[in-house]
Amino acid sequence: MNQTTNSKLPKRFLTEKTFQGYFFEDFEINQQLIHGTPRTITSGDISLYIALTGSQHLLNCAETVAQACGFKRLPIDNLLLFHIAFGKTVPDISLNAVANLGYANCRFSSPIFAGDTISVTSKVIGLKENSNGKTGIVYVHSIAKNQHDTTVVEWKRWVMVHKKTPSAPMGIDHIPDLESSVTINQNLIPDDLNFDNFSSDWTACKHRLTHYQVGEIINHRQGMTINDSDHSLATRLYQNNARVHFDQHMMSQSAAGKRLVYGGHIMSLCRAITHSGLANGLWLTAINGGAHLNPSFAGDTVYAASIILDKGHFDNREDIGWLRLKTYGFKNIDEETINELMMEPEQLRISKQCVLELDYTLLMPN
Incomplete structure (x- = not known):
């Protein structure tokens, strides 16, 4: 077998094939x-998402219930x-x-x-x-x-x-001009969704639309500590390859000094935490607005609290209504301080322990 001699090796040169x-x-x-x-x-994505966030939202967990509420399969x-x-x-x-x-x-x-x-x-x-x-x-x-x-x-x-x-x-x-909220109308209801046969036994939660009042604050209490492996795996699940989430060598030279947790992972953790108190908020239909107020890192413990902004019904739909709320995510904080901040909105957004503000609309059984 002939071997290529050094004299026959091609000249080496750098190119820019990679997209930066x-x-x-x-x-x-x-x-x-x-x-x-x-x-x-795939169904594997569904299972992994539940494992990484702890989500318990009913229509995405039980196909029998999803079918009873009008869907042909688990959404x-x-x-x-x-x-x-x-x-x-x-x-x-x-x-x-x-x-x-x-x-x-x-x-x-x-x-x-x-x-x-x-x-x-x-x-x-x-x-x-x-x-x-x-x-x-x-x-x-x-x-x-x-x-x-x-x-x-x-x-x-x-x-x-x-x-x-x-x-x-x-x-x-x-x-650009950005609307302050998504217009609420029947277009927000999936074509097949129907809560006529809904049973509160499915969520072990009795609170339906009529039980919530505008201005009501719910401290969801449960906390989740962010693991390095969990937030990294979740971000890979979404194929989000932003360098700030993965490149520790680069981030060690930044002001933070370590990798940032993807803000969407914080959104999902907070949504999962809100199951305690909002278990019958079955369908997330719109996100009116949101902001990541402070960064989160591995080792932080995330909590959530929500305030009810508005609620209402749809014409010719006795089975279903809507609830607009704003959920705040917090890190490394005690329950009493969360309650104090939720009562003082001018202090809430400037608190270094507040990491997320998310304004969204849920569909809920009447």
């Missing part, structure tokens, strides 16, 4: 982004759908992010089931340069569709992104 993600300068208003790698969601948890769809956008939008700052106008338009495949596109709707000349904020509108080209979820978000080359601000300041 977009920096702030790479974005343009009305730019359309088609995100790669469509994803078929995918809408937050799992959101995180997977969100993960599709990360390589283009968030790979060079400092932090994801907030969400608005998230509508879950159609339920999906194991075996469905989703693909995602985004449109740049706003750009704002920061005064430090190192970063800017990118606003996008993302849409996820299934294999039948049906929109299943869409949302708007804004994210702080590094500049490729720090420079003096150029006056880029285009902030």
